[in-house]
Amino acid sequence: MNLEREERFVSEIKELLGDKISEIKVQRARSVFVTVKAEDYKDSIRKIVEKFGITHISTMTGADSGQTIDVMPHLSHAGMKITFKAAVPKTAAEIDTLTDMLPGAVMYEREVHDLLGVNFKGHPNLAKLVISDDWPSDVYPLRKEYKVVRPEPIRKT
Amino acid sequence: MPEFSVIVGPQHPALKEPESFTFWVDGEDVVRAEVRIGYAHRGIEKAAESRTYIQNIPLIERICGICNVAHTICYTQNVEYLYGREIPRRAEYIRTIIEELNRIHSHLLWIGIAGHEIGFDTLLMYVWRDREVVMDLIEEMTGNRVSTALMTVGGVTRDITPELATRIRKGLDILEERTKYYEKIASGESTILARTKGIGILTREEALKHCAVGPTLRASGIKSDIRADDPYAAHDEVPFDVITTDTCDLFGRVVVRVYETIEAIRQVRYCLDNLPSGPVRIRLPNTPPRGESVSRVEAPRGEDIHYVRSDGTDRPARYKVRAPTLGNLASLVEMLTSKGDYRVRVADIPIVLAGIDPCMCCMDRTSRFIEPSKGKEWVWTWNQLRKYGRMRER
Amino acid sequence: MGVDLESAQEIRENEGKIMAMQRELLRHIFKKAVTLRYPFKDKEKVHIPSDFRGKIAFHRDQCIGCSMCFRVCPAEVIEMIDDEKGKRPMFYLDRCTHCAQCEDVCPTKAIELTAQYESAGTDRTQMILK
């Protein structure tokens, strides 16, 4: 597989972000993963967005990896998928919002907030989006410590 | 003039699925719209973590019944990326064929539903009659009309015999003739023109800003299609045109979908003519290596993106799905807001809603209370409301 | 080959025709109805392909009790029980997704998805296949 374009892209990102990157890898053709620290998260994304003129954020994934939660916005640039990854501690899950530079992130950040309890500083409205109204407010279903509780039938069959 | 709020959904004749919209109206004009989804939240992502990669295929297929092929292709190729293996070329072609047949069925379905929403039921009935042709083709190919269950990790489960290919070609001829007729109707019938031109406007800048996807984005004049930008399956070989219009309104969305149907028919023909020989699946071990992967597919409604993380066991550590409709929600809210000269009337709500081809599940009549005069808004559950009702009776 | 968007634009420029479908409607007055008169007549005309994925049939004498079907089933349809001949699956067909993974994985073809598509009823227990 020819990954010339991806390699060039990676070197451009490296040049731009310098030592802020803790890890960068090419997952496959047209998909790049960039790991940054949580405090550099917004700055580095802003640099990339401004350099390449990115407007499209495909989605944002949150993943529980033990002690930390990985926040992963997936940006699109000319067919290339750039996935940033920043780990926030589970006990103080907080990170800057991207909604001011990428307004499309509004729904995705609300979803991550609902399901993993990551607080996005500066988000305009973090009301419930996907989970039900009667869901307890401190339970986050996609965290690993949440064990699935099947809903109780309300009438006998 | 005081503003009123109109609540549409979760059970509403214009919506086939439960989702709830709150519209603040000033006379006939919608001034603000808000959406509450989550009625169809079933917990698939959590369930995927407790099932094996094989068990997950039917689960992922049932994220959406209409674009089930897009989701299963996205899932299986995502897992194949984890293995770092390529599947046989014939399997990729079969995936493309079924994907495009699925797109034909989805777009024809949408044209019918759009006709229904603007009060043109004749179109609904005729389109759905002709759609049965493609449903029969899908059924012959996969054994079920809607859920295909054709994908598996490492290829596809069923092959295409030459007789089946002949039958598909015959069916495509009928479909092509009929779609061309509907193209004429969609672009020349005064009912459709009156209800779609200048309605549901999403300008190029807004579409980019709110990250719209799929036909909604292409109708705003932006050439973006995952099949061309990030080719998967056999799309790197199958020639096709990315259809765009610059009308930025509902009419553009109708036109884009009709032409995409014709384009899809052409792609299926190409695939059938150039179907490589060979096996249709390879056997892969049950546990993929550690790693993570992102895969993208152009579903009938737009970009579908899945993320998988494997921790070296036979179950995924995290599986994330973003279906195209969520990407279009922010733009939908934008389309439903009157700005300056652009007015959204209450009567246009159903067709604008249908315009993005929503694929979710919603209705919130019981729980949200709004008093715009006091700027107060609160949420009650149905049980709380029932209690309140009993309290008032006493 | 490009798609001719211009013709659509042109028509859009002009006003649309009123009742553009009228001709089609008139043409269909003299055509045969497409409706299948299904439950009363035309039962043989129902489109059932040869490998339709319908209700599961289980052949006890071929089963070797390997539990492969139990392992691939996504919907808790299969429960492994013991009978006089040994281990065997039992099916709760009201949960079945008709994905045919059990049929694919079965080494002895003991599970088969039949062409039976009519399966409505008023009682759920009728769908337990022992």
Add this chain to the structure above:
Amino acid sequence: MGLVSWARASSPWLVHFNTAGCNACDIEVVAALTPRFDLERFGALLKGSPRHADVLVVTGTVTRQTRDRIIRIWEQMPEPKFAVAVGNCCVSGGVFRGCYNSYPGLDSVIPVAAYIYGCPPKPENVIHGVATLVSKIRGG
């Protein structure tokens, strides 16, 4: 059979509610109403309001968020009323059994008169289910 139950069995008016399905059953229910299958031969008519309907056609698995709505719609329907569960997720939770947000079947929430199995059922099967329901209404 009395006049009332004859009338009832000859024109079952439907209201359709999708609790949270994957849409496959919905499009098959709608397909059953379109020319090739034409459920309206049985006098069935799709209505928008639960207050006009005799039969509640439910597709999709019942989730926490739709549970209260389905109960509310059920309570709004005039007696006598019948609920039909279409598709295996609605009947029993189907592939979504074990999810934290979905109930094990519609009959764990409201009483169900007829079940239409399948994932999704063919439109012929939907017609078969309505015929089953009609014969149940005729019977009692």
